[in-house]
Amino acid sequence: MENEEKMMTGEESLSVITEMINKTRVSVTQSSFHLLFWGWLIFVCSLSEFILWKFVGWTNSWYVWFFVIPGTVVSLIYGFTRGKKEKVFTYGTSIYVWTWIAFLFASIVFFIVYPLETGSVAKYMLLMAAIPLFISGVILKFRPLMWGAGAFWFLALVAHFGGETVSGLAMPVAMIVGYLIPGYLLRKRGSHDTFQGA
């Protein structure tokens, strides 16, 4: 588009509008990084907590969850530094980012009013985490994330109604199904850690 004042016919105008809108698609960078980072972190924490409690008999096995604090710092720093390099923010990108930040705020409030040592929080966290996961799937039109969210809700029920052993395994299983598998699929499908939805 070199001619700065080039006038167009109506058909050409319509063609320009259509072409430009089609070129602008939901682009969410970093999505696979965060899914894989949190997937592995929560998987290791939840499985460690279960093993230390079940097989070692350590009653304070919930201490492993303190690793989430430096994990949050790493995730925020990575997201912030990468976000500053973003060339465009689509409405989908903004909704995607703010939905996860809203989940972070909700989680902080949750852990203030419901400390970890009061018992298993898996069912509540799965219930909450499924919402941004489902919305992410809708925005990116990426069904594995939506199925992952469905699995989270199902596993929240399992964590509630299952015995202690079953409940303890609900979170690591959820991480595999909801974060890690979709995360690797997303990374495979996107290029350079960027996935474009419709």
Added chain:
Amino acid sequence: MTPFRELDPLLHSQLRLAIMSVLISVDSAGFSYLREKTEATAGNLSVQIGKLKDAGYISVSKSFGESYPQTMCSITDLGRKKFAEYVAALGDYLKI
């Protein structure tokens, strides 16, 4: 017979219409992104962005990335209204 609505001359230019079409679809877009999508030269794009900004159709903000300035553009309420009017007038013109 309904008379044709006049097409906004500010929008009825290929590059400015392309810029507005990109910005109508996104929250905000950087200069390099607009350049990539419109395939315009930096100088030409800069001039047309200035015209749209002066007319109040878009807003432009500058921030600093790691070591270089980043220009971000977003459509204003006026720009959104003018774009909608342009598309409606175009619809009349093309009878669609």
